[in-house]
Amino acid sequence: MFLEIVGNMGQVESEFAAELAVVRPDLSAAYAAALPGARAAVLGRLWRSLLYEPLPGLTVRSPDGRGQAVVVTSDGRQVAGRARLPYDLGGEPALWLDGRPCTHPAELLAALGVPGSGRLVEDLANSVASLALSRASAAAPSLSAPPTPVGYEQSVVDGHPYHPCCRNRPGVSVAEQLAYMPEHRPVVALDLIAVPAEDCLVTGPWPASLTDGDRLLLPVHPWQTKHVLPDLGLLPYTTGAIPAHPLMSVRTLAPLDGGPHVKTAFTTRMTSDVRDISPGSIRDCVALSDLLTDLSARLTGGPCVARYLAGAAATAKGELSADLSAMLREPTPTIAGPATVLPVAGPATVPPVAGSATVPPVAGSATVLPVAAVTREMVRDPAEWLAAFARLALAAGLGMLALGAALEAHGQNLLIVIDEARGAHGRGLPVRLVYRDLADIRLSPARLARNGIEVPPVSARLLSDDPTVLHAKLFGSLIGTTFGSLISLFCEGDRAAESRLWAVVASAAREAFDALPGGPDVRADRDALFRPHIMVKALLLAQLEGAPPGDSWMEIPNPLNAI
Template identity: 70%
Template sequence: MRRLEGEFAAELALVRPGLSARYAAALPGARAAVLGRLWRGLLYEPLPGLKAAGPARLLLADGRELTGRERRPYDLGEEPALWLDGRPHTHPAELLAALRLPCTDRLIEDLDHSVASMALSRAGASPPPGDTPEDHEQSVVDGHPYHPGCRNRPGVSVAEQLAYMPEHRPTVALDLLALPLRDCLVSGPWPASLVDGDRLLLPVHPWQTRHVLPALGLRPHVTGAIRARPLMSVRTLAPLGGGPHLKTAFTTRMTSGVRDISPGSVRDCVPLSSLLTTLSARCGGGLRIARYLSGAAGLVNGEHSADLSCMLREPTPGKGPVLPVAAVTRAMAHDPAAWLAAFARLALTDTLGMLALGVALEAHGQNLLVALGEDGLPYRLIYRDLADVRISPARLARNGIESPPVSARLLSDDPAVLHAKLFGSLAGTTFGSLVALFGQRDRAVERRLWAIVAAAAREAFEALPDTPDVRADRNALFGERIVVKAHLVARLDGAPPGDSWTGQPNFLGGRQGT
């Protein structure tokens, strides 16, 4: 047992001793799950000191050899061991340390956190009590299907994970912070129920109250005021009494991003919602946008702060089961080919239409929700969390649409940026994980599933105007390689902030795309 795993075990024995045996039993599987994600990254990301020497073999700069099972970039599942010069390694952090690659100290720490937290998640997880959207949100136990830091949660104790993380199915009591209304940045109509005279009442996550507010010299006006259930993103919660979902600041790094809310996101949330709703309607209205209704940020040292912020989002709409794509299971698709065909038609028609008009969505399994009909097949998609879209002012202008007043970081006319944002998330993550889920490494079945996706893409393109933009989009989606996020590279010591990118084989490309 590595040091961090032992620390988790010791704290768990104090706060929830009944889970100790389950935690210990979950550790080998958690190590294998994170090791599988690490192996994918080592095979397909441009890490210094590694060179591919075959589909399941890597050479290190010092001549050593790392081998494992053949793993395609979309494959899911655990890797029980990888072999470094013939010696098996079962722990991802231990293996990465043994590789002695440059600039990986921070990444090794991430892997240790991810293993310990995933074991805790698996130990505390329980079957969903019902069929509500929140039940489905909380059913995702292992996190991101391809990110080795899928359960990286530094700064969040064992007790806090049990109390706040969605897979443990808690109810979280949000606090209210009273701030001078005149000093707050407010976007959209802030609800009257969260105003007290000349003060704005800002919903605050209790983790933020404990760890961030004291350093700012602040304390809540009311503690435990809003009882809510956390959704997949942890800091977004659905109030038990209904109404808008509350996206709160949770200023620590989880997976690989700090979960605060920038003042720019607060300013952008309402105009972004308006733009995407307009574009969706122009595409036929098949994609429902979960709009932000309002947002607010308070002042710290004379500037609006990402630590004191909250946004209010429309609750999940739809009749029948509505769930994030990341929560889809094999049991939900009695006919996987029919399920994937229905989903692909919806997803590609909607997202390629939006792209042609000028917006690239980050359509991964957390942001994209699917509504299922009585026959169990997808009949509508819902898109949420708008802060990472990319907008092309030039494309909007060519379609007679005015560019909204949003942060410059969201704007790009570079087709490569737009294609990476949409295709990296949709083809590289969403379709990849579904094909892997339904195909289970039967390569013949997987080829048929990819062919279904390719056919839906061709059908979607044929329905769009034959413009230079659409032709460029088609060529990129059906190229031999596709650009995706490089999760390991982004966490190397000294890596620049923000996303890193790499190319990987595109299973919609080549013969399958023609």
């Protein structure tokens, strides 16, 4: 069985190579060269999960004096590798299972036999192959990133910095990835379907340009047109009607004419979630936009909110369908004007690909390619840059939390506006924060009420007064992912430098707390932010077969504790 799984892993990479040889033979050599680095990148993410997530049948031994950590299976086998902190970036060329080197993450997970990991083994194989394709394409000289909001979005090649399924895209062929995925910098022409308005759920003012008499014209991703609409018995009203640039999330696109961003359904698992749009999200989107905008206006240093302007879900087979939904979001230039705007996302270290331009080395022998919106190259003084960003992010996040809204403040949801004239070295500092993608926030009805704010009519899943839930949502994303990945990127493995930057974050947090009105909620938030451990998402655990729906969580050491 194990040999069969290993063979299937090689088959995924071979199938990618065979299709690439047909549709883009000029990328074949770069894809082959990128595979070892992609395996190491996903293996590094997997090792983090093995070390810190409460996975069934595995226990972890503390690092020994040689800097090694060991994971032990229930039947006594051992996986050894270098000790890592939970926010460390960088890949692992090999881990050692009972003394035998494992260089492929899917091979290692299959060998461990973690209960419920069968599909996840396949997802890791797909993640490796897709990541190699992404890196190969991004390194092509013709795909240099233009200094525009869209260009910065599309420069994030490696995806989530800690998720082993960072580039998992099952059901999306090589040709389709090249045609639709943002790191390949395509123009995607959205289709329209015509549906009776009376059969639709509509929130907000649906634009007249997307109507035809008594029918709504819903934007549909062309992948959805090919793979989903036929099963629903539907054909597009118009094909290729809205040419647009795909943004980081793949299914949200910026029309070339500068109109509202369009969030479409793309009904397959990418990273780990199926990318449809539930009717609940359609009901919630405008109300959440209005609420967060109101909350932000009450704060000094509140975030700009990229508001949803309208949403619509059509009916299929007698019920509102998550496969036939779309939302229209305020475009970035409307919020920030002509300034430089980039997402705080995707910092990573990767090995060079043959023929690519590189920038100075990070983390030993690794080299940073243009795979992230925020890179070490653009930040000359990490302490100055991080202090500016931390003041924005913590004032916004902690202020919104005090009012009753816990943001999912990871790098894809946070945009920063850069003032190019500021900074000791003339490299520009973050001066404004933009928050987008509202569907995963959590609202505290009790906190909102204490601040004289009415709870909007939103889905029950968004509501919780449990401080553990609220703190996990904000601190897990902001501290565990956003600050952790930035500090790891900036410090190149220097633990003393990391401690100094975590002290910068702690100082900004105390400054933000001191600016808030005193009270039990703020005191509880302050205590939670500096306690010995914080909760972050258990990214692998949530993907095991039989895992409960929704997020899974784990505790990690809190780098802000005792600073």
